[in-house]
Amino acid sequence: MAEKHAPDHLVIQKVMKHYGGGGEPALKSVSLNVRKGEFLALLGPSGCGKTTLLKIIAGLEKATEGEMALAGEGLDAIPTYRRDIGIVFQSYALFPHMTVDANIRFGLDMRGIKGKEADDRVEEALDLVKLDGLSGRMPNALSGGQQQRVALARALVIRPKLLLLDEPLSNLDAVLRKSVRVDIRELHERIGLTTVMVTHDQEEAMSMADRVAVMANGYVLQHDTPETIYEHPASAFVATFVGSPPAILLPVEKTGEGYGIGGTAFTPSRSLAAAIAMQNGKPVLLGLRSDRLSFADEAGPLTITGEVHSSEYIGGSWLVHVALGEHRIAVPTRERPPQFGEVAHIRIDEAEPLLFDPDTGARVAHS
Ligand SMILES: Nc1ncnc2c1ncn2[C@@H]1O[C@H](COP(=O)(O)OP(=O)(O)OP(=O)(O)O)[C@@H](O)[C@H]1O
Ligand SMILES: [Mg+2]
Numbered sequence: 001m002a003e004k005h006a007p008d009h010l011v012i013q014k015v016m017k018h019y020g021g022g023g024e025p026a027l028k029s030v031s032l033n034v035r036k037g038e039f040l041a042l043l044g045p046s047g048c049g050k051t052t053l054l055k056i057i058a059g060l061e062k063a064t065e066g067e068m069a070l071a072g073e074g075l076d077a078i079p080t081y082r083r084d085i086g087i088v089f090q091s092y093a094l095f096p097h098m099t100v101d102a103n104i105r106f107g108l109d110m111r112g113i114k115g116k117e118a119d120d121r122v123e124e125a126l127d128l129v130k131l132d133g134l135s136g137r138m139p140n141a142l143s144g145g146q147q148q149r150v151a152l153a154r155a156l157v158i159r160p161k162l163l164l165l166d167e168p169l170s171n172l173d174a175v176l177r178k179s180v181r182v183d184i185r186e187l188h189e190r191i192g193l194t195t196v197m198v199t200h201d202q203e204e205a206m207s208m209a210d211r212v213a214v215m216a217n218g219y220v221l222q223h224d225t226p227e228t229i230y231e232h233p234a235s236a237f238v239a240t241f242v243g244s245p246p247a248i249l250l251p252v253e254k255t256g257e258g259y260g261i262g263g264t265a266f267t268p269s270r271s272l273a274a275a276i277a278m279q280n281g282k283p284v285l286l287g288l289r290s291d292r293l294s295f296a297d298e299a300g301p302l303t304i305t306g307e308v309h310s311s312e313y314i315g316g317s318w319l320v321h322v323a324l325g326e327h328r329i330a331v332p333t334r335e336r337p338p339q340f341g342e343v344a345h346i347r348i349d350e351a352e353p354l355l356f357d358p359d360t361g362a363r364v365a366h367s
Contacts, residue, residue, distance in 0.1 A: 262325025
C-alpha cells in the first residue's frame, strides 16, 4: 500500500476532452493526483469518461485542454511509446498465434531488450502472475483468468512507471473475478507499482483501491479512501453509487409539529432536526443504508415507523421490507422477523445520518 504521504507520481490538472461533433465533452475538467505506489480506482457509470481519461494518460488520445505529469515529467512532451506505461484492457487482446512466452516478450522486443535480460524478465513476469509452467501454451489453451494474467504479465514485463487497467475483470465469471481481484491486489502489495484501474463495479473499486475517484458525467465528484467515500459521501450521487446495498434517499417532510417520511412518522435526533430546520421548509433527502438500520421496540429519536410488507431469509438472518407510504426500506435482523402488516419502528444507528439537498444533491451539514 502507498504511504499516505508518498509523493505524487501522476498529476492530472484540469483535463478536458472534447471528441468533436456537437456533443458534450467526455471529460469536463478533471484534476487528480496519484501517489507513488498507490492503487487508484476510477469508478463511475457507463459513459462517464473513465476510459477516455485512461487513454489520455496512456497517450492513445489527446486532451483538448489540461496538463499531466508522470514522475515529475510533463507527459505532453513524451511520445506514447516512450511513456513506460503498461496497459491492460478489458478484452485481453493477446496475439492468438503466439505462445504465452512470445506474447509477454513482445514488448521487450519492441524496446530492443533481448537475450538473457529478456529471458530473465519474462520469467520474472510469469512468476509475478503465477503462470510458471505455462509459457509454451497458446492463448486459446488458457482459461479466461489465465489469459487475463498473461495480459497483466505483458504489461508488467516492461517494468512500467505506471500500470493502467481498464475493466480488467469484466470478462471473467463471478467466481474468477473475485480470485483475480485478490491476485491483482496481492501483486500490487508485493511490487508497489502505481496503478490506475477503471471499473464501474463499486465493490471492485472499494475492495481493491487505496483511493477511489468517483466519476459522473465527465467530472470527478469525490476522490478519497474507500472508507471516507462510504462514511462521508460528498453528494447524493456518491451515496447511492457505493455500498452494497447502496444508500437509498427518502424525502423528509415537515408535518405540523413533527416530521414524516412517506406519510409515516419520523423522529429526528436534535442535531438532525436542527439541520432540517436550517433548510427553511425546503424538503431534504435522508440517505439510509440498510446496514445501519435495526428494529426498535418503540418510537424515539432517530426512528421511523412503517408497515412490514415482506421478508426474505438470507442465511442466518432476514431482510425485512418495510413500507413508508410509497417508499420501501430493507431492514436486516437476526431475530425472527415481524409479520406482514405489523407496525415496525426502525432505528437509524448512525450518529449523523446522511442528509442531502434535493435540488443540487449536495451534502447538508449537521450543525
Ligand atoms: N472515439 C470517440 N469519439 C467520440 N465520442 C467518444 C469516443 N470515445 C468515447 N466517446 C464518448 O465519450 C463519453 C465517455 O466515454 P468513455 O468510453 O470514456 O466512457 P466510460 O466511462 O469508459 O464508459 P464504460 O463504462 O461504458 O466503458 C461517452 O459519451 C462516449 O460516447
Ligand atoms: Mg470504458
